[in-house]
Amino acid sequence: MEKVLKKDNLRDWVIALSSYEVHAPAFEDEVWNFKQVEKPEDAALDHTNTVKPPKDFSFPQREVYCEFAQKKGEAPMVTETLPALAAPKVVFGVRPCDGRAGPRNDTVFSKEFDDIYYWMRRKKVAQVGLACNTPPSRNCFCTAVGGSPHSEDGLDVLMVDLGDSYLVKALTKVGEEIVKAGGKALGNASAADKKTAAKAKADAEKAPMREIVDIKTVPENLQKNFDSEVWGEMAQACIGCGICTFLCPTCHCFDINDEVTNVTPLRGQRVRTWDNCQFPDFTMHSSGHNPRNTLGARLRQRVCHKFLYFVQNHDTYQCVGCGRCISECPVGIDIVAVVNKVAHDVG
Amino acid sequence: MVNLQDIKDRAKALLENGEVGAVVGFIESTAGNLASPKFITEADQADGLIWDPTCVHNLALYLVEERKRQTKAAHGHGAAPGGEDKSKRLAIVAKGCDTRAVNVLLQENYFPRDDIHVLGVSCEGTGMVDRYKLAKKLKGLQAEKTEFDGNGYKVTTTSGETVKVAAKDVMADRCLECRHPHPVIFDDEFGEAVEDRGLADAFAAIKTVDEGSTADKWKFWGHHFDRCIRCFACRSVCPMCYCEECVVDSINMHVLQDTSAEEKANRIKWIERSATTSENIGYHLVRAMHLAGRCVDCGECERVCPVNIPVRLLNSVLDFEAKDTFGYDVGMDPGQPSFVSSFRDDDPNDFIR
Ligand code: SF4
Ligand code: SF4
Numbered sequence: 151m152e153k154v155l156k157k158d159n160l161r162d163w164v165i166a167l168s169s170y171e172v173h174a175p176a177f178e179d180e181v182w183n184f185k186q187v188e189k190p191e192d193a194a195l196d197h198t199n200t201v202k203p204p205k206d207f208s209f210p211q212r213e214v215y216c217e218f219a220q221k222k223g224e225a226p227m228v229t230e231t232l233p234a235l236a237a238p239k240v241v242f243g244v245r246p247c248d249g250r251a252g253p254r255n256d257t258v259f260s261k262e263f264d265d266i267y268y269w270m271r272r273k274k275v276a277q278v279g280l281a282c283n284t285p286p287s288r289n290c291f292c293t294a295v296g297g298s299p300h301s302e303d304g305l306d307v308l309m310v311d312l313g314d315s316y317l318v319k320a321l322t323k324v325g326e327e328i329v330k331a332g333g334k335a336l337g338n339a340s341a342a343d344k345k346t347a348a349k350a351k352a353d354a355e356k357a358p359m360r361e362i363v364d365i366k367t368v369p370e371n372l373q374k375n376f377d378s379e380v381w382g383e384m385a386q387a388c389i390g391c392g393i394c395t396f397l398c399p400t401c402h403c404f405d406i407n408d409e410v411t412n413v414t415p416l417r418g419q420r421v422r423t424w425d426n427c428q429f430p431d432f433t434m435h436s437s438g439h440n441p442r443n444t445l446g447a448r449l450r451q452r453v454c455h456k457f458l459y460f461v462q463n464h465d466t467y468q469c470v471g472c473g474r475c476i477s478e479c480p481v482g483i484d485i486v487a488v489v490n491k492v493a494h495d496v497g
Numbered sequence: 498m499v500n501l502q503d504i505k506d507r508a509k510a511l512l513e514n515g516e517v518g519a520v521v522g523f524i525e526s527t528a529g530n531l532a533s534p535k536f537i538t539e540a541d542q543a544d545g546l547i548w549d550p551t552c553v554h555n556l557a558l559y560l561v562e563e564r565k566r567q568t569k570a571a572h573g574h575g576a577a578p579g580g581e582d583k584s585k586r587l588a589i590v591a592k593g594c595d596t597r598a599v600n601v602l603l604q605e606n607y608f609p610r611d612d613i614h615v616l617g618v619s620c621e622g623t624g625m626v627d628r629y630k631l632a633k634k635l636k637g638l639q640a641e642k643t644e645f646d647g648n649g650y651k652v653t654t655t656s657g658e659t660v661k662v663a664a665k666d667v668m669a670d671r672c673l674e675c676r677h678p679h680p681v682i683f684d685d686e687f688g689e690a691v692e693d694r695g696l697a698d699a700f701a702a703i704k705t706v707d708e709g710s711t712a713d714k715w716k717f718w719g720h721h722f723d724r725c726i727r728c729f730a731c732r733s734v735c736p737m738c739y740c741e742e743c744v745v746d747s748i749n750m751h752v753l754q755d756t757s758a759e760e761k762a763n764r765i766k767w768i769e770r771s772a773t774t775s776e777n778i779g780y781h782l783v784r785a786m787h788l789a790g791r792c793v794d795c796g797e798c799e800r801v802c803p804v805n806i807p808v809r810l811l812n813s814v815l816d817f818e819a820k821d822t823f824g825y826d827v828g829m830d831p832g833q834p835s836f837v838s839s840f841r842d843d844d845p846n847d848f849i850r
């Protein structure tokens with residue numbers, strides 16, 4: 151189903167979606183991030199890309215697994231808590247790279263068994279994508295990892311900017327419902343509209359982006375150069391923070407902790423929180439030994455997870471080329487440069 | 498004016514003469530409009546050094562990191578960069594604020610003076626660029642490179658345009674407010690000390706926040722603490738945050754066969770992993786308190802924050818208190834007694850009630 155939405159009518163579409171919780175990028179504190187739309191007239195899609203990806207909607211930084219309590223002399227009580235089932239969400243302005251992150255995370259949370267916490271949220275999130283006619287960042291490289299600035303993968307709806315209007319294409323059943331709900335806010339797409347969108351797509355795919363050299367050989371070369379000293383050299387400036395991983399749309403490592411809120415009587419929660427391979431306690435054994443004890447080993451883990459292990463396990467790159475880890479790294483560590491160097495430039 | 502060639506030549510000479518094992522300086526990164534810190538170990542690599550308004554990093558951090566790395570390597574955990582047989586002295590390129598961090602580390606005996614070599618570079622009439630201010634100024638264009646240009650900056654965009662901006666319009670707040678843009682400790686000095694920069698009053702930003710009522714301040718900080726994703730970049734980038742065991746991650750509790758359940762349960766875990774309001778406040782306030790009279794206001798914590806939380810204001814408020822209440826200027830001299838472990842008989846104490 152393809153429709154056309156005049157830019158001025160975005161507001162009406164958002165109003166028509168009142169049975170959903172609508173989120174869109176908002177510019178606050180000088181940064182773009184997804185935010186629930188409070189006033190429909192504020193919804194605009196003039197963002198670059200958000201600093202935080204939309205992964206939080208399905209995989210929040212903190213998820214409570216269960217609550218526990220124990221009265222003195224009694225057996226402990228455990229109560230399962232599942233994500234509160236709020237209204238279904240519609241997320242506007244998802245960039246195609248972040249759209250492609252969805253199916254990758256779905257695989258992780260369902261290959262061996264369905265992670266109920268993830269899926270209860272995920273099933274309630276519809277992603278309305280916004281194609282990139284020009285790359286929003288100088289560090290974009292979706293095309294280098296099998297994506298496209300107009301990719302439809304993982305999205306429910308794709309919007310393409312046509313100037314004064316958007317071509318709106320429903321891609322899933324949920325997407326069709328959302329577009330239908332818009333009613334008269336959206337009109338029928340003409341042949342000319344579709345042609346303009348196709349031209350925008352062709353142009354966008356030709357636009358220069360960061361490049362990964364000969365990506366097909368990258369996994370095997372990373373494997374071959376696993377013990378290279380270059381990892382350590384490239385990680386020398388790394389400060390070991392959580393930026394590159396916490397902001398990554400496909401990083402999904404987590405940690406489980408019991409957080410005690412009251413000591414006597416004992417009360418607390420078992421929570422899952424984001425974890426990441428750059429922190430000093432990641433993969434630390436209880437003995438204190440950590441097999442990944444250097445920044446080089448940690449950088450290698452991050453890059454190899456994206457470009458080697460994920461390929462081995464799931465037949466696709468885990469990185470979708472959003473460029474966040476490059477643009478936000480405080481010291482300029484650049485995954486594209488690291489991949490190119492280790493895969494192709496190590497003697 | 499700072500002559501970059503002089504810095505390169507000096508770095509080269511230090512390496513050639515074997516006076517240092519490495520020079521930590523700035524090179525161009527591939528990430529766009531940002532320098533990258535680099536350990537230079539061979540003289541010919543010194544040609545890659547740069548000096549521009551994106552040399553934001555406080556390289557005193559690497560003096561700390563390298564020392565930690567060497568201690569680890571001595572215990573057989575991972576190799577130290579720069580090789581084993583090189584002299585372990587390390588040189589850094591340092592701006593005014595960075596040199597004050599060096600002084601604090603010297604006061605705290607983090608390393609002996611002889612182990613380090615400071616290539617002090619003056620910020621002269623300007624300072625470092627603030628990416629958010631610059632982005633606003635460029636109205637949709639993206640910066641690829643920023644260079645000094647007298648009292649302004651010359652910015653080259655990703656689309657190849659050249660835009661000239663007045664430095665004071667896009668400079669980091671900490672640089673506008675800087676009281677010591679010239680290095681205060683150095684072995685070599687580059688550039689001139691510029692007096693009377695007249696850019697902004699010292700502590701201008703913190704004073705604005707401080708004017709509000711307590712309720713206003715809670716509102717301001719509550720909003721920001723709730724946005725924190727606890728990536729700990731603000732801690733990791735701070736040269737003063739060198740604790741082996743930080744309250745946020747317990748890494749020195751080693752569980753052995755005879756470690757009891759009680760000991761495990763009682764391991765240091767003062768702040769939970771959850772990025773909730775209470776834990777975030779705990780994290781930030783502990784950090785701020787630990788920086789009293791130590792924070793040199795290099796602003797790195799604020800600069801690295803991916804969601805733009807004004808972390809610097811939290812830490813520099815104690816810097817302000819140290820100055821305002823006790824007349825203490827942080828990091829001016831390595832022989833200066835440290836702020837929290839010294840007192841004078843006439844120190845004011847009427848705030849203790
Ligand atoms: S690579 Fe950059 S963002 Fe990642 S941990 Fe290192 S310093 Fe932080
Ligand atoms: S690894 Fe970096 S570029 Fe790739 S998806 Fe993650 S944040 Fe984006």
Ligand code: SF4
Pocket residue numbers: 724725726727728729730731732798801802803804805806808
């Ligand atoms: S850098 Fe920012 S988001 Fe990260 S822990 Fe510090 S204040 Fe929080």
Ligand code: SF4
Pocket residue numbers: 598731734735736737738788791792793794795796797798799809812
């Ligand atoms: S607290 Fe922030 S401003 Fe102060 S020394 Fe540390 S990084 Fe620099």
